[in-house]
Amino acid sequence: MNDMINLSRRGFIKNTALVAGGLVVAFSIPQAKRFMGVANAAEALTLPAPNAFLRIGKDDSITVMLAHSEMGQGIWTTLPMLIADELDADWSKIKVEHAPAAPSYVHTAYGIQITGGSSTTWSEFERYRQAGALTRALLLQAAAKQWKVPVEGLRTENGYVINGTQKLSYGQLVETASQLETPKNVTLKKPEQWKYIGKPTKRLDSADKINGTAKFGQDVQFDGLKIAMVARAPVFGTKLKSYDDSATRKIPGVIKVVQVPTGAAVIAENYWAAKQGREALKLVWDEAAHERPDTAQLLKQYQALAQKPGTQAAKAGDIASASKKATQTVSAEYVLPFLSHAPMEPLNCAVKISGDGCEIWTGTQMQTTDQASAAKILGLKPEQVKIHTQFLGGGFGRRANPRADFVSEAVEVAKAANMPVKTVWSREDDIKGGFYRPMFLHRASIALDKQGKPLAWQHTLVGQSIIKGTPFEGVMIKDGIDATSVEGIADSPYVKGTANHQVHLHSVQSDIPVLWWRSVGHSHSGFVMESLIDELAHAAKQDPLAYRRQLLKDHPRHLAALNLAADKASWGKPLPAGVFRGIAVHESFGSYVAQVAEVSVKEGEVKVHRVVVAIDCGLAVNPDGVQAQMESSVAYALGAALTSEISFKDGNVAQSNFHDYQVLRMKDMPRVEVHIVKSNEKMGGVGEPGVPPLAPAVANAVFAATGKRIRRLPIGDQLA
Amino acid sequence: MKLNINGKETELKVSDDMPILWAIRDVAGLTGTKFGCGMAMCGACTVHLDGQAIRSCVTPVSAAVGKKITTIEAMQEDKVGKAVQTAWQKIDVVQCGYCQSGQIMSATSLLRQNPKPNDADIDAAMSGNICRCGTYQRIRAAIHEAAEKLA
Numbered sequence: 092m093n094d095m096i097n098l099s100r101r102g103f104i105k106n107t108a109l110v111a112g113g114l115v116v117a118f119s120i121p122q123a124k125r126f127m128g129v130a131n132a133a134e135a136l137t138l139p140a141p142n143a144f145l146r147i148g149k150d151d152s153i154t155v156m157l158a159h160s161e162m163g164q165g166i167w168t169t170l171p172m173l174i175a176d177e178l179d180a181d182w183s184k185i186k187v188e189h190a191p192a193a194p195s196y197v198h199t200a201y202g203i204q205i206t207g208g209s210s211t212t213w214s215e216f217e218r219y220r221q222a223g224a225l226t227r228a229l230l231l232q233a234a235a236k237q238w239k240v241p242v243e244g245l246r247t248e249n250g251y252v253i254n255g256t257q258k259l260s261y262g263q264l265v266e267t268a269s270q271l272e273t274p275k276n277v278t279l280k281k282p283e284q285w286k287y288i289g290k291p292t293k294r295l296d297s298a299d300k301i302n303g304t305a306k307f308g309q310d311v312q313f314d315g316l317k318i319a320m321v322a323r324a325p326v327f328g329t330k331l332k333s334y335d336d337s338a339t340r341k342i343p344g345v346i347k348v349v350q351v352p353t354g355a356a357v358i359a360e361n362y363w364a365a366k367q368g369r370e371a372l373k374l375v376w377d378e379a380a381h382e383r384p385d386t387a388q389l390l391k392q393y394q395a396l397a398q399k400p401g402t403q404a405a406k407a408g409d410i411a412s413a414s415k416k417a418t419q420t421v422s423a424e425y426v427l428p429f430l431s432h433a434p435m436e437p438l439n440c441a442v443k444i445s446g447d448g449c450e451i452w453t454g455t456q457m458q459t460t461d462q463a464s465a466a467k468i469l470g471l472k473p474e475q476v477k478i479h480t481q482f483l484g485g486g487f488g489r490r491a492n493p494r495a496d497f498v499s500e501a502v503e504v505a506k507a508a509n510m511p512v513k514t515v516w517s518r519e520d521d522i523k524g525g526f527y528r529p530m531f532l533h534r535a536s537i538a539l540d541k542q543g544k545p546l547a548w549q550h551t552l553v554g555q556s557i558i559k560g561t562p563f564e565g566v567m568i569k570d571g572i573d574a575t576s577v578e579g580i581a582d583s584p585y586v587k588g589t590a591n592h593q594v595h596l597h598s599v600q601s602d603i604p605v606l607w608w609r610s611v612g613h614s615h616s617g618f619v620m621e622s623l624i625d626e627l628a629h630a631a632k633q634d635p636l637a638y639r640r641q642l643l644k645d646h647p648r649h650l651a652a653l654n655l656a657a658d659k660a661s662w663g664k665p666l667p668a669g670v671f672r673g674i675a676v677h678e679s680f681g682s683y684v685a686q687v688a689e690v691s692v693k694e695g696e697v698k699v700h701r702v703v704v705a706i707d708c709g710l711a712v713n714p715d716g717v718q719a720q721m722e723s724s725v726a727y728a729l730g731a732a733l734t735s736e737i738s739f740k741d742g743n744v745a746q747s748n749f750h751d752y753q754v755l756r757m758k759d760m761p762r763v764e765v766h767i768v769k770s771n772e773k774m775g776g777v778g779e780p781g782v783p784p785l786a787p788a789v790a791n792a793v794f795a796a797t798g799k800r801i802r803r804l805p806i807g808d809q810l811a
Numbered sequence: 812m813k814l815n816i817n818g819k820e821t822e823l824k825v826s827d828d829m830p831i832l833w834a835i836r837d838v839a840g841l842t843g844t845k846f847g848c849g850m851a852m853c854g855a856c857t858v859h860l861d862g863q864a865i866r867s868c869v870t871p872v873s874a875a876v877g878k879k880i881t882t883i884e885a886m887q888e889d890k891v892g893k894a895v896q897t898a899w900q901k902i903d904v905v906q907c908g909y910c911q912s913g914q915i916m917s918a919t920s921l922l923r924q925n926p927k928p929n930d931a932d933i934d935a936a937m938s939g940n941i942c943r944c945g946t947y948q949r950i951r952a953a954i955h956e957a958a959e960k961l962a
């Protein structure tokens with residue numbers, strides 16, 4: 092990766108220009124892969140916008156353009172670190188902006204503009220460093236030209252090109268640099284030359300986020316912008332038949348009510364008027380003969396399906412004959428609920444439509460599909476839709492919707508209302524609004540040999556597909572298997588390491604909208620797999636750590652994380668009375684995370700005191716950022732493990748706000764210790780991989796404490 | 812209606828029952844205070860009313876007449892508030908940042924009442940403020956840090 096990179100061969104185009112008083116460095120990269128089957132995205136990819144990753148101002152400012160969205164994960168700092176190192180930039184001069192929605196900013200691996208899959212840092216590791224290196228080369232040449240000296244004798248440091256005792260700031264060189272040919276080759280620095288990469292670095296967005304000036308989608312205001320709240324169907328999939336808005340129109344501040352595909356929208360001067368106006372609406376929904384999901388019913392349906400063969404996701408050997416040689420068999424059923432992402436900032440989206448275009452202000456993780464969807468609704472070309480990405484008050488997958496739900500709806504409202512509007516969701520709208528982590532049921536039957544090692548592994552999953560019915564279906568569903576449903580099972584080292592195995596999937600059809608929730612399929616498969624392994628260790632009468640070590644002996648990255656966590660948590664050493672340990676390790680998004688949870692159970696209440704985390708993510712570009720993401724993942728996953736659940740009663744979502752959709756609070760936050768494995772392996776992600784091992788580590792500790800195996804989440808009052 | 816927001820007398824055309832949150836955000840245009848739940852369950856909307864932390868999403872503007880509303884925008888000029896912000900930056904608390912105005916307002920109020928809180932005091936005072944990014948551990952550390960600096 093540190094080698095000379097031939098830019099022209101890699102498809103870079105010369106495209107440097109002086110715009111708005113600064114040097115813009117631009118290049119394009121070969122696009123591709125994961126999402127390229129997206130029909131609308133292909134259209135969007137014809138946009139001719141310049142591809143600018145960094146801009147140097149005459150005032151020496153360095154503006155880094157983010158191709159991805161900042162939603163808390165820290166890329167507002169990490170991506171500039173990549174550029175700063177190659178550019179020898181003055182860190183205090185760095186500014187950051189979200190890039191517009193344009194083909195130039197598509198994901199280097201996924202082919203659309205997206206922030207997801209814990210992929211920003213690894214997928215930009217070369218592109219952003221190259222942008223920095225290319226710019227530095229140009230500035231050196233510019234200085235050589237200005238001083239009329241050979242470029243070889245010059246060096247760069249902290250925002251200056253230096254020649255002996257002479258120096259020129261980058262801002263002073265911008266004009267000359269913009270007239271130069273882009274170099275054909277750049278040499279990236281060697282790791283030992285890095286000043287920022289690999290060093291704990293403070294966040295660049297911290298100051299604005301503690302004084303109230305950071306702008307989230309929710310904070311977008313401009314003259315003429317009205318607030319809209321939409322009354323949506325209480326039962327998913329039903330349509331608005333009729334409505335009476337006579338009471339609504341009498342409420343001061345209400346401007347009008349319009350019908351949109353998702354329901355009735357109240358347009359008002361402010362949120363309070365819109366909310367009151369919406370409460371006063373009389374709505375009739377077309378619910379007759381419509382499916383009314385009920386969690387108890389769904390559970391029965393899933394249990395019945397799990398007894399039947401589904402679509403095969405993985406197979407090896409012969410389960411039936413291998414099982415005959417078994418000493419014992421462990422069979423278990425695991426159930427995980429629907430979950431809401433509940434990002435702290437309720438969804439919102441501001442839209443202004445004008446004659447020849449549309450502007451959108453929102454916090455989104457998927458600009459390309461949002462842009463394409465808006466364009467389709469308005470009969471525009473994607474490039475006529477401008478997206479101003481704002482800070483996201485949390486994403487966790489909710490703002491990466493291939494169906495562009497909250498953006499499409501806002502566009503429909505603005506179009507019907509014929510005025511600029513910002514749709515605002517209440518918390519109730521968010522909790523009841525769908526796009527949940529799908530409910531999943533796993534049934535596994537594992538035959539063990541005399542030593543307690545798995546001989547045969549039979550595993551069936553039942554749950555809704557996230558991808559089915561989206562534009563990604565063509566690329567992401569193969570042979571009837573949605574890879575995001577079975578990840579962490581079909582590709583598990585335990586399953587694949589068992590000579591005889593079979594993984595089956597039933598993809599259930601339903602009107603309940605589902606979506607990726609922080610760690611996607613791993614959010615359920617990690618729990619099931621690492622709980623099962625604990626069950627097997629117990630059946631084999633072996634220590635859970637020793638048992639894992641044996642099964643993972645050919646998986647060095649799993650082992651490195653596992654051993655580091657166990658070591659730092661003093662696995663096997665005495666604990667205070669009443670405190671017990673549980674362990675889990677899981678790979679997801681290219682990173683390997685092990686966790687040891689220390690737990691006590693008193694009067695049915697689970698208290699998690701401490702969680703020791705070890706992660707191998709390859710190079711940790713910002714170790715402090717990695718640590719923060721591990722802390723964050725523990726909190727997010729622990730709330731879900733202990734209390735969060737979306738359930739259905741007679742077609743309606745039973746929860747509505749944080750009193751009944753309970754998430755982690757300060758009083759339940761354990762002490763979290765994070766250790767990063769020193770690793771030169773391939774880089775993985777950090778936003779999500781800390782989530783999957785948490786619930787099993789806690790549940791395994793609960794088993795150690797109480798002898799009760801948790802096979803259903805949330806733990807709730809199961810121990811009472 | 813006349814409201815005193817961050818030391819300024821401000822005339823706002825709002826109905827009596829409008830929660831302070833929407834008056835300061837949608838009408839006065841001060842967007843630092845956030846909306847998270849609208850029912851006093853998350854703390855994102857925390858402001859100070861005569862120095863006391865309140866949930867502005869459920870407090871009508873009528874309750875603020877004759878009193879002083881202080882929001883995150885004015886914390887830089889507040890000795891305790893400033894110390895909290897400085898500690899927040901030193902510990903690098905924020906992630907998405909959306910809950911942090913409310914966290915800082917609650918922490919500032921806690922430190923005014925209890926200049927040396929222990930972990931249990933912090934848990935009790937701060938558990939009404941949800942952070943979906945899970946920055947709780949750093950919030951704890953930052954409150955201790957601010958307390959030390961103020962001592």
Ligand code: FES
Binds near residue numbers: 868
């Ligand atoms: S918005 Fe007021 S407490 Fe949540």
Ligand code: FES
Binds near residue numbers: 485905908
């Ligand atoms: S920092 Fe994101 S919700 Fe607290």
